[in-house]
Amino acid sequence: DLGLQLTEIRDDGIHILDKGTTQYFALHGKTGHLMTAERIDREQLCERVQQCVLRCELIVEGQMQVYGIQVQITDINDNAPSFREAETELRMSETTAPGSRFPLPDAHDPDSGRNSLQSYELSGDEHFSLAVQAGPGGDQRPELVLAKALDREEAAFHELVLRAMDGGDPARTGTARIRVTVLDANDNAPVFSQAEYTVRVPEDVPVGSVLVTVTAIDADEGLNGHVKYSFKKITGKASQIFQLDAELGAITVLRSLDFEEGDSYELEVQAHDGGGSFDTAHVVITVTDVNDNAPVLTVSSRVNEISEDAP
Template sequence: MRRQVLLFISILSFSLVFGQVSYSIPEEMVKGSLVGNIAQDLGLDAKRLRLGNARVYSGDSREYIELNSERGVLLIKERIDREALCGDTTPCAVHFQIVLENPMEFYSVTVEITDINDNAPTFEKNEIKFIISESAVVGAKFDLERAVDLDVGTNTLQSYVLKPSDNFLLKLHNQADGTKNVEMILQKPLDREKNEFISLALTAVDGGEPQMSGTMQILITVLDVNDNAPVFTQPIYKGSVAENAAKGTIVTTVSASDADHKLNGKISYSITNTLDDVRHMFDVNEDSGEVRLTGHLDYEKKRNFQINVRARDNGGLTDSCKVIVDVVDMNDNEPLIKFMSKSAVISESANPNTVVTMINIQDPDSGENGKVQCFISENIPFVLKSTSNNFYSLVTDSDLDRERSSEYNITVTCSDEGVPS
């Protein structure tokens, strides 16, 4: 006669990875669209999916993909917006597992989400205004607002066009993060007596098919006598701040000088980042140039910021600099243990290495702060095995004897390697 041992598991673990498959689909596919034949690609019988109670496990992630066990296929469960899911991160992918029981198995699935050209370049403002002295020298620079295109690759912003180009030409500066700083350069002296007001159109164009664009008007008022532009003491400033730093923390201070006197030499500072989160996180004192933290940082979401700061004098001349802010990681997340699958009962005749429970460990911290080790109490006929990163399985370590012990209460303890842990 076979007897069974009743198990009470307080925190559970994970099984061996038997396979992995990847797919690539475009964003914005309609609900119910086919992603792939998972049964065929994994070499499984559709009957195995049904009898094994096959299901999708995505941890804390939102479920965009669903499994049709009858057909053995993966389908779109919810429309996927690549920009909302991944922002400008590439490649963009959804990761999940297919879990089966009797026997326990799981397969890792990666679905890459490719970009389509569904966003046009956009300026934060419909128009900007400059007040420029007619004495401004040829070569004077005027920092312009950048456009933002949420698409990536060739579908994102590629170039700018400035029209008309009688007095000004456009100059682009490639940045390390792939963006372009835009400057308007004076190539022909202004004459207030001929043109007191000048209207230009700055058009941003992407590289998608069909091509999309956005336009901003540049309105210029020509004034007299401001012949020196502000100049920053350095083009790039650097600072660092802990992710748990309080609001108001000073990150760094920028400084520019202007050779003009009195009102024409008075400088004001401003942040020019558009349509991103920089201005929700930082502010610059318009008089002193102090850059302060105004929001809550999270190293796990964003590790560095590039702040574009403009110095502008009363005559409308400008200079620009970059402030690179690195976010310092703190051990502010504890490991989170997730049940994946479990067996509440087991036969005393079960062989050693029989999988009882599968768990998934998640710690969003980085580096040593995110490394997690798990263990169970000793002197029990079970052992905890690490099957892959962040996955564990609880298996039998020796023969079971119901007469000796008919139930076990097993506690799994997990701790990260941060200081303090």
């Protein structure tokens, strides 16, 4: 193209001078072809420049002639979209309203044009969908949309995969795992295992014995699921006889029972969690008789003497 003779090239009278610190190009001594001397990475040389041009000079020493050469570096799809972090955790309450949006990490692809980032996809479950907003610079910003109400008791975690794709042929993709932790709300009340507990005990049961243990289950966690027990309804007499363990729900006897004093007691027990929800159960304690009393003879007659001819 420059009209130079191959003899001048072979005599090393011509050489290439790069204007940068790295010598990217060289001259083939036999053919006069311009060759690459180093690997060229467009993304490293021109990260944010659409048109990447390298400039060098061909110098003919004998003639002191200098020719400028411009080499345009075109992009290939040699980079896949990538996320800064491979895994992201989001925390949201189970009472979060459907339609709420949460920003997701965006991907970066240093390639240009169609070879750069083009779209996002979300895979996971029916509770979430993906929305992509356009940023002020035309960039895409993915958002997680809550499509269906959460229930921590149904699923405490949700594992999603966010996929970023470029427009190359074939396309390259990058993925990030999204872990959604569902925070508990006090949306469950304690529930007793039985609506009514019935127990029969002999009157000579030892003091301190456990007569019955009531049990309530709360599906919430932490303070919302911590169940405590208390008497909701009990007579003054029964409160001196029976004791309820607030943590375990065990009803024990405080003093000796006496069938002759009372053969049946009805109590109401309440289970409540840390959020104020509660449930109530009925407890019936029946005292059975044992032979702990001897017969007592009562003489009511005032007659001290009886005539031998009394009818």
